[in-house]
Amino acid sequence: MLSRKQGRANLEIDRKFDVVVVGGGNAALTAAITAAEEDRSKKVLLIERAPREFRGGNSKYTRSIRYVHDHDNYSSGPYNKNEYIADIEKATKGYTTKEILEKVVTESADLPAWMNQHGITLHHAVRGAFHYSQANAFIMGGGKQLVNTYYYDLEKLGVKILYETCVDSFSQDRNGILIKVSRNGSSGEIYASSAVIASGGYEANLEWLREGYGSAIDNSVVRGNRYNDGIPLKKLFELGAEQIGEPNQAHWTAVDGRAPKYDGGFVTRIDLIPLGIVVNKNCKRFYDEGEDLWTKRYVLWGHLVRDQPDQVAYVIIDSKMLGETLMPMYKPYSGNTLGDLAVKLGISPENLIKTVNEFNEHVPESAKYDLMRLDGSSTSGLDPNKSNWSRKIDKPPYYAWPLKPGITFTYLSVKINTKSQIFLKSGGLLENFYAAGELTSGNVYGRGYVGGTGLVIGSVTGITAGKEAMQDA
Numbered sequence: 128m129l130s131r132k133q134g135r136a137n138l139e140i141d142r143k144f145d146v147v148v149v150g151g152g153n154a155a156l157t158a159a160i161t162a163a164e165e166d167r168s169k170k171v172l173l174i175e176r177a178p179r180e181f182r183g184g185n186s187k188y189t190r191s192i193r194y195v196h197d198h199d200n201y202s203s204g205p206y207n208k209n210e211y212i213a214d215i216e217k218a219t220k221g222y223t224t225k226e227i228l229e230k231v232v233t234e235s236a237d238l239p240a241w242m243n244q245h246g247i248t249l250h251h252a253v254r255g256a257f258h259y260s261q262a263n264a265f266i267m268g269g270g271k272q273l274v275n276t277y278y279y280d281l282e283k284l285g286v287k288i289l290y291e292t293c294v295d296s297f298s299q300d301r302n303g304i305l306i307k308v309s310r311n312g313s314s315g316e317i318y319a320s321s322a323v324i325a326s327g328g329y330e331a332n333l334e335w336l337r338e339g340y341g342s343a344i345d346n347s348v349v350r351g352n353r354y355n356d357g358i359p360l361k362k363l364f365e366l367g368a369e370q371i372g373e374p375n376q377a378h379w380t381a382v383d384g385r386a387p388k389y390d391g392g393f394v395t396r397i398d399l400i401p402l403g404i405v406v407n408k409n410c411k412r413f414y415d416e417g418e419d420l421w422t423k424r425y426v427l428w429g430h431l432v433r434d435q436p437d438q439v440a441y442v443i444i445d446s447k448m449l450g451e452t453l454m455p456m457y458k459p460y461s462g463n464t465l466g467d468l469a470v471k472l473g474i475s476p477e478n479l480i481k482t483v484n485e486f487n488e489h490v491p492e493s494a495k496y497d498l499m500r501l502d503g504s505s506t507s508g509l510d511p512n513k514s515n516w517s518r519k520i521d522k523p524p525y526y527a528w529p530l531k532p533g534i535t536f537t538y539l540s541v542k543i544n545t546k547s548q549i550f551l552k553s554g555g556l557l558e559n560f561y562a563a564g565e566l567t568s569g570n571v572y573g574r575g576y577v578g579g580t581g582l583v584i585g586s587v588t589g590i591t592a593g594k595e596a597m598q599d600a
C-alpha cells in the first residue's frame with residue numbers, strides 16, 4: 128500500500144514491478160508484450176493515461192504500415208531496403224540519424240510476421256477503398272483493432288494495466304526508478320527496475336506547441352489523442368536526456384475546417400486537393416495543387432494551410448469531379464453558381480469568380496485527365512501553375528470544403544541509440560530507461576514524413592525497448 132500524501136488520497140496499487148511501460152499506444156504495447164514474453168516470471172506494468180474506452184493513443188487511428196518485402200500478398204509489388212531508405216532520406220532532406228533509420232527499415236521486414244503472431248492480419252491487395260501501393264499494407268480492422276488485440280495479448284500474458292492513470296514524474300534512487308502517478312485526485316508511487324517511456328509526443332499540449340508555431344496553433348486542430356501532452360517527455364528532458372529534433376517540426380495534414388479540436392482521427396483528413404483548386408480566405412491560390420502524387424504531398428498541405436491568413440483555406444471542385452475519389456466524411460458546401468458558393472463560405476464572390484475564371488483560362492483544351500498517375504495536364508502562365516490534373520471548374524453545382532491545419536505528431540524527441548537507450552546531454556546514457564515510439568520520432572524525422580512509418584518506428588523501438596528493459600530487470 129502507498130503512503131498518504133498531503134491533501135491527496137493514496138492509490139491502491141502494487142508498489143514494485145520489474146518493468147514499467149509508460150503509455151498505451153502501439154509503442155508501449157509492443158514493448159510490454161515483448162518484455163512479458165522475454166521472462167514470464169517477472170512483473171510488468173503498463174500505465175495508460177486514457178480511460179479504457181479511449182485507450183490506444185494515436186495508434187488507434189492508424190491504417191497502414193510500410194515495410195521491406197519481396198512482394199507479398201498485401202501490396203502491389205516489392206519494396207526493398209534501399210528504396211525505403213532513399214524515400215526517407217529524400218523526405219527528411221538528410222535530417223535523420225543513419226543508424227536508427229537503418230535499424231527501423233531493416234527490422235520493418237520482420238513486422239508483418241511479428242504482428243501476425245500477435246493476432247494482427249493485414250488486408251490482401253484487392254482493389255477497393257484503399258489505395259494499395261508497393262510500400263504500404265493496410266491493417267484489417269485498422270488501428271483500433273490493432274490496439275485492442277495487443278491489449279488482449281497483454282491480459283493473457285498477465286501484464287498489469289492501469290487505466291486513467293497519469294505518469295507525472297520519474298526519478299532514480301537507490302531502490303530503482305521511482306514513478307509518481309495520479310488518478311482522479313489520488314496519487315501513488317511505484318518502483319521499477321527498468322522503465323520504457325512510450326507516451327507519444329506533445330501534440331495535444333497547445334502551450335508547448337506555441338513555442339514552435341506561435342499563434343497559428345490557436346486555429347489548428349489536434350488530429351489525434353488528447354492525452355498526448357508530453358509530460359513524460361518533459362520529465363526526461365529534466366532528467367538530462369539529450370534532445371533531437373526541433374519544436375517547429377511535426378507531422379501536419381489539411382483537415383476539414385469543421386473537425387473537432389481533438390481526436391478527429393483520420394476521417395477528418397481532406398484528400399481532394401488534386402481534383403480542384405485551393406484558395407485562401409482572400410480567394411487567392413497559393414500553391415500547385417497538382418505538384419506530385421497525393422501520397423507524396425498530403426503532409427505538405429497541412430503546413431501550407433497553417434501558413435495562410437487565419438489558417439483557413441477552401442478546396443473548390445465542380446460536379447464533374449464529384450465521385451472521382453473517396454469523398455470526405457463532411458458534406459461539402461455547394462452552390463449553383465460560384466457566387467452562391469462564395470456567399471455560403473463567407474468569402475468574396477467577386478474574388479472567387481475572378482480566381483476560378485483565371486484558372487479556367489489557363490487550362491489547356493487538350494488536357495488528358497488521369498488521377499492515377501502524373502498526367503502532365505498543366506496550366507501555364509499562372510502563379511502558381513497547377514502541374515497535373517488541371518481541369519476547368521465550370522460544371523455546376525460547385526462544391527467546397529473548408530480546410531484547417533491538423534497536427535498529427537511532434538518530432539522533438541529524446542535521442543536514442545539502437546538499443547532504445549536514452550542519451551544524456553552530459554554524455555553517457557540514462558540508466559535503466561528506454562524510449563519508444565513517437566517520443567523518439569525525431570531520431571528518424573528531423574523534417575518531412577513518409578506514410579506508414581509512425582507505427583513502424585513505434586514497433587521497432589518498442590520491441591527493442593521491451594527486450595532490453597527486461598534484460599536489465
Ligand SMILES: Cc1cc2nc3c(=O)[nH]c(=O)nc-3n(C[C@H](O)[C@H](O)[C@H](O)COP(=O)(O)OP(=O)(O)OC[C@H]3O[C@@H](n4cnc5c(N)ncnc54)[C@H](O)[C@@H]3O)c2cc1C
Pocket residue numbers: 149150151152153154155174175176177182183184185186187188189190191192193292293294295325326327328350351352354355356357358359391392393535536563564565566578579580581582583585
Ligand atoms: C489520425 C492519425 C492517423 C495516423 N495514421 C497512421 C498510419 O496509418 N500509419 C502509421 O504508421 N502512422 C499513422 N499515424 C501516426 C501514428 O499514430 C503514430 O506515429 C504512432 O501510433 C505512435 O505510437 P506511440 O505508441 O508512440 O504513441 P500513441 O499511440 O499516441 O500512444 C501514446 C500513449 O501514451 C499515453 N500517455 C500520454 N501521456 C501519458 C502520461 N503522462 N501517463 C501515462 N500515459 C500517457 C497516451 O494516452 C497514449 O496511450 C497516424 C496518426 C494519427 C493521429
